[in-house]
Amino acid sequence: MLNIQVLGAGVMSSAFAHNQANYHNVHIFPTEYDHSVIKSIESKGKDVRFSVSWPSRLVVSSERLIDPDLLVIGVSSAGIDWALSEVARYSKSVPVLLLTKGIVIIAEDLIPIASYVASQIPNPVSAISGPCIAQDLANGGRSYVALAGEMSESVCQMIQNDCYDVSIVKDMESACWLGALKNCYALAIAAFSSSENARAYWVTCALKEMQTFLSDRSGEASMVTELSGIGDLMVTLAGGRNGQFGGYLQQGMKPNDILNGPMKGKTVEGLMLIKLLAKQDVAQQYPMLDKLWILLSS
């Protein structure tokens, strides 16, 4: 049995922790933003975001594990620097597994968060991409995800289980580009599609554009037809927050009304990413991303 330290009590890191606590000792170290979640867990004896009871080997604590076997970063992209400052407290040899999906700008260049994290810490860094709705995972549904990066074989052995099927892919950068990009494309497909026929058209356009986007960055375009590409796009469109946000746009709602109304307090990574891509004049080079940016900024 391993000792796993999870950083952040957001919905995805908590779902991952619930799954892993069926097999390992798991500690969640909450961020300063997670107070309401922690209060709710303390008063209800379970995490009400999920429909399962609290696993006996799962602990939420502001005391850090000593010498964990694995560190897991599950904050949203806005919290990545907080997570890096936490990682710095642990041994340099402990593997770091990233759940966060996103892109950052470093020295005017856009790079996937996994590459950024790997450049900032000496620890071996791997990242999960691919379809995984947090509630499905926590509630015991079977999930199939892709893992890439340093020490991915040993990390895979640590986290793989009956409900969490992990396959290793070689190209971490392409997997992480796709893990972030699919948020924009799911949002765009949902926003542009007024019918199922239109949705089929926009899904096709999105897959082609994701291939072009990767090829333009010497990435592995064939990964678009794998878990990190079409797999993650489909689940995000059908059950993710980005797809949901796009659905409200399709109904004619304004972005701010959605964020202050039905999606208040929800993490919508596609919105952060399209802003970054537009700021760098990248969104404007890809017709679907350009159309999405025009819709969001009009």
Ligand SMILES: NC(=O)C1=CN([C@@H]2O[C@H](COP(=O)(O)OP(=O)(O)OC[C@H]3O[C@@H](n4cnc5c(N)ncnc54)[C@H](OP(=O)(O)O)[C@@H]3O)[C@@H](O)[C@H]2O)C=CC1
């Ligand atoms: N790899 C995978 O299989 C999957 C990955 N994801 C990714 O996981 C990430 C987290 O998503 P999810 O858990 O659903 O989101 P949540 O909004 O539930 O959780 C995000 C966490 O990050 C914290 N946070 C936000 N801003 C900051 C900050 N500035 N400093 C410190 N902490 C901060 C949040 O606190 P607060 O809640 O108070 O804002 C919360 O603890 C996203 O990048 C998402 O795309 C999602 C699904 C699957």
Ligand SMILES: O=C(CO)COP(=O)(O)O
């Ligand atoms: O990344 C996800 C599924 O793999 C979750 O998508 P959302 O962030 O849109 O909910």
